[in-house]
Amino acid sequence: MIFPTLEFALFFAVVLPVSWLLMPRPGLWKPFMIAASYVFYAYADWHFVFLIIGATLWNQLFAELLVRVPERYRSPLLALALAGDLGLLGWFKYYGFFAGNVATFFTRVGFPVPFPLLQVALPVAISFFTFQAMSYVIDVRRGVQKPVKLLDFALYLCFFPHLIAGPIVRVSELVPQFASPRDPRKIEMVRAFGLITGGLLKKVLIADPIATQLVDPVFGTPSQHSGVDVIAAVYGYAVQIYCDFSAYSDIAIGLALLLGFQFPINFNRPYTAVTLQDFWHRWHMSLSRWLRDYLYIGLGGNRKGTAKTYRNLFLTFLLGGLWHGAAWNFVFWGGLHGAGLAGERWWMNKTGNKVIRYPWLGWLLTFNFVCLAWVFFRAPGLSTVSEMAGQLFSGTGQTTLTTPILLLIGFGLILQFLPRRPALYVRDLFARLGPVPQGVILGAILFVTGVLVTGQGVAPFIYYRF
Amino acid sequence: MVAIEESEDTQGRRVIVAPPRPVGRQRQERLQVPLPRLFAPGLDVGKIRSALAPHARTLEVTETGSPTVPIKHVLKVMVIGFVVACIFGARGLVHSGQGMDIGIERTVTLGIGQPLQAVTQAVGLTWPWDTAQHLLGRNLQTSAPLLSAPTPAPTGAPRPAVGGNTKPAVHGKTRPAAPKPPSLFVPTAHHPLRLLVAGDSLTEYIGPMVADEATRAGPSRAYTDTHYGTGIVRPDFVDWSVVAGQEEREYHPNAVFVFMGGNDNQNMVAADGHVIYTHTPAWTREYQRRVEIVMRTWLKGGARRVYWLAMPPARQESWSQTNAQINVALRRAAAQVPGAEYLNLLGPVTNHGKYADFVMVNGQPTLVRTPDGIHLNTTGSQIVATEIMGVVKRDWHLGAKAAHKQGKSTRPAGKRG
Incomplete structure (x- = not known):
């Protein structure tokens, strides 16, 4: 089930009031929310509900064991728990990629092996819930988190607002909120509606038109398009992926607020970043935080010398790229960011932070680096990248770029630089209205969204498939 | 939580002021949010505002200044919002409901949507929707011609026996002369081939x-028109006879390649309302x-050839059965319509006609399907696209030299898996 659909609206219209009715009785509320989240997840394929139940039981078992066994057994136990998690992820997400590449390699070197080649159906959200489960057992092993009750952990892992595409929340952030009933007199409705309607409009008004009218055609057949189209598609995709993914996060945070829960923010004007490091502090912040805490620090972080810091940065982002998908273009995208971050760190060490002495230059370099790297992320294969590059310099072909799309790209970028003050004006003005005008405004925005999506329906979110 | 109140600043502007944050926090900032002047001087802003928001004087806010309200208020706003949006x-609403699979959700959505649409149409409240769609250049169908259209009369060649073999049945001793399909032409720079690829997400x-x-x-001038989530079985959602007419008027194609059916593994509803189940001859x-x-x-509309591609086998057996059933229907339909051709070009992306994720391309195991087990990935699509180009070259003599060069670079050598 994806958020901007009638199916989800019906689902949420039932879950929201029932959740608040049951909230004073946690013994009823938690099973209800778990069941609702499983229904939400089962909408894509009910078989995979067993997968999430299995992941819950597996990690809870090891979390309990980790605090009960002597210290010397804890690291092997953690390794076993993580092997299970990564095995699950590896089988469903990476087996086809791995098997295909290994079989190709052996065939090329003259030793064709009868490798069992098959493509495994990818369960929705497996990357997200696996990472969340891993963070729980690692935190228990590190002693920063005590094992929580099974019901709490099950709900944490499957809580539907963040289940499909994050934000990646930690047990310490969410489970304490489950422990105490939320106050039904203090709902941040205005912020929630602002996030939800803003997210809907970003998705259907900016991301989807740019995708269907520019990015998809150009990335599909670069040779059919002019150099101007290719450049526009590169920047267009940067706007599209931001408006798509941040929209999902905003809607998720808004829905959680209506249910009474707080999620961490996931985006903070990423295209205003003046360094790559700054970018990753603003883009998919919950993933950046996860990679830093559980991978970069796990590899040694910056504690083992300069050279190893660069290596750790590179490896962290290389694996971060692979997390996004089982394809070489994601690996290349991650590698580019890893190399860029390592290079930036080296330059800063050498020159004493000269990169940010001229913020405009830092912004220009960072923004263009990020946009170029997105080409690898979006392209269906590495050959498309070279085809696009070729078209950039020798490109003839029809132009599909239209003024409305150009304006949408510009608007999507300008959004990042708008001062926050006007939004606060609107928020407080809306907050001071009564329920009737508030409802009419909400209805008008839903109407506009409906008008925009009718015909083709809303396109799935980009991160839905990760 | 703190309450904020209205006052005026030094320039006489109306502001809302939050008292200092609770004890324990270091910062002692005051939230000052001037309200914008929305009305001309002389109007009694206070009266208008209190009419709109009778209890707007105090607001509960969080420590970050975010206003809060009780859950009853939230539900009230949501109900009003949904009612306004639905009206x-x-x-x-009806269109979305028609796009759903047959089941309780669809029944509920249409149960609410259809009477609501009848009422709003009667009182003229559908004009904002119609105007918006018109401004966006969309003409959504409001009827279902495919369902209501009568069964087409035979055009020379008689219809095959229902559920029987794929060869046209012959009535009597004399076989009527089959009408000739429209003639083809050799494209030139002045008269290029207009080619359209249409269908669902498979395209x-x-x-x-x-x-x-x-x-x-x-x-040549080539166009592609993909309508995601559509198919033949749900003309109440998107009617492909309507889409085909629109495409014909917009692109004037000489040759149409159609590839769809990925959403058609579902029951159909006949014009009289009865359900036609999959895996039955009636379907x-x-x-x-x-x-x-x-x-x-x-x-x-003027196309000279319609090439309809066979559905590839799917990973799930029930899907594969439906796809095989679709292929039977396509083959029979093409046999009835002069100028239509059923194309099964999917051999190279299957394992001797059976589903396979990987096939051998140039001696290498190559992934050709997406994880859903229905669609072709980019490599599989490229293989089929090359096969289609073979048909274009065969029938339309399109740039034999250039086409040969293209085909050579993309056509797999040892392609059978």
């Missing part, structure tokens, strides 16, 4: 690939009837 968007990659190769191969007959109508729509 003015009743057409969209997502194939369409642009064929368009790309065709325009490079010779004098095949109805599917064939609808396909014939769509084929004829393109051909009547």
Whole structure:
């Protein structure tokens, strides 16, 4: 089930009031929310509900064991728990990629092996819930988190607002909120509606038109398009992926607020970043935080010398790229960011932070680096990248770029630089209205969204498939 | 939580002021949010505002200044919002409901949407929706011609026996002369081939690939029109006879390649309301009837050939069965419509006609399907696009030299898996 659909609206219209009715009785509320989240997840394929139940039981078992066994057994136990998690992820997400590449390699070197080649159906959200489960057992092993009750952990892992595409929340952030009933007199409705309607409009008004009218055609057949189209598609995709993914996060945070829960923010004007490091502090912040805490620090972080810091940065982002998908273009995208971050760190060490002495230059370099790297992320294969590059310099072909799309790209970028003050004006003005005008405004925005999506329906979110 | 109140600042502007944050926090900032002047001087702003918001004087806010309200208020706003959206968007509600699979959700959505649409239409409240759709250049169908259309009369060749073999049945001793399909022509720079690739998400990659190769191969103008989530079985959602007519008027194609059916593994509802179940001969007959109508729509509009691609086998057995049933219907339909051709070009992306994720391409195991087990990935699509180009070259003599060069670079050598 994806958020901007009638199916989800019906689902949420039932879950929201029932959740608040049951909230004073946690013994009823938690099973209800778990069941609702499983229904939400089962909408894509009910078989995979067993997968999430299995992941819950597996990690809870090891979390309990980790605090009960002597210290010397804890690291092997953690390794076993993580092997299970990564095995699950590896089988469903990476087996086809791995098997295909290994079989190709052996065939090329003259030793064709009868490798069992098959493509495994990818369960929705497996990357997200696996990472969340891993963070729980690692935190228990590190002693920063005590094992929580099974019901709490099950709900944490499957809580539907963040289940499909994050934000990646930690047990310490969410489970304490489950422990105490939320106050039904203090709902941040205005912020929630602002996030939800803003997210809907970003998705259907900016991301989807740019995708269907520019990015998809150009990335599909670069040779059919002019150099101007290719450049526009590169920047267009940067706007599209931001408006798509941040929209999902905003809607998720808004829905959680209506249910009474707080999620961490996931985006903070990423295209205003003046360094790559700054970018990753603003883009998919919950993933950046996860990679830093559980991978970069796990590899040694910056504690083992300069050279190893660069290596750790590179490896962290290389694996971060692979997390996004089982394809070489994601690996290349991650590698580019890893190399860029390592290079930036080296330059800063050498020159004493000269990169940010001229913020405009830092912004220009960072923004263009990020946009170029997105080409690898979006392209269906590495050959498309070279085809696009070729078209950039020798490109003839029809132009599909239209003024409305150009304006949408510009608007999507300008959004990042708008001062926050006007939004606060609107928020407080809306907050001071009564329920009737508030409802009419909400209805008008839903109407506009409906008008925009009718015909083709809303396109799935980009991160839905990760 | 703190309460904020209204006052005026030094310049006489109305502001809302939050008292200092609770004890324990270091910062002692005051939230000052001037309210914008929305009305001309002289109007009693206070009266208007209190009419709109009778209890707007105090607001509960969090420590970050975010206003809060009770859950009853939230539910009230949501109900009003949904009612407003449903009233003015009743057409969209019905359209979305029609796109759902047959089941309780669809029944509920249409149960609410259809009466609502009838009422709003009667009182003229559908104009915002209609105007918006018109401004966006969309003409959503409001009827279902495929369902209401009569079964097409035989055009020379008689219809095959229902559920029988695929050869046209012969009545009596004399076989009537089959009408000739429209003649083809050799494209030139002045009279290029106008080629259209149409269908559901199966054409997502194939369409642009064929368009790309065709325009490079010779004098042609190629277009692709993908309608995601659509198919033949749900004309109440998107009617492909309507779409075909629109495409015909917009692109004037000489040749149409159609590839769809990925969403058609579901029951159909007949014109009289009864359900036609998948995996039954009646389903095949109805599917064939609808396909014939769509084929004829393109051909009547001026297309000289409609090539309809066979559905590939799917990973799930039930899908594969439906796809095989679709292929029977397509083959029979093409046999009935002069100018239509059923193309099964999917051999290279299957394992001797059976589903396979990987096939051998140039001696290498190559992934050709997406994880859902239904669609072709970019590599698989490229293989099929190359096969389609073979048909274009065969029938339309499109730039044999250039096409040969393209085909050589993309056509797998040892392609059978």
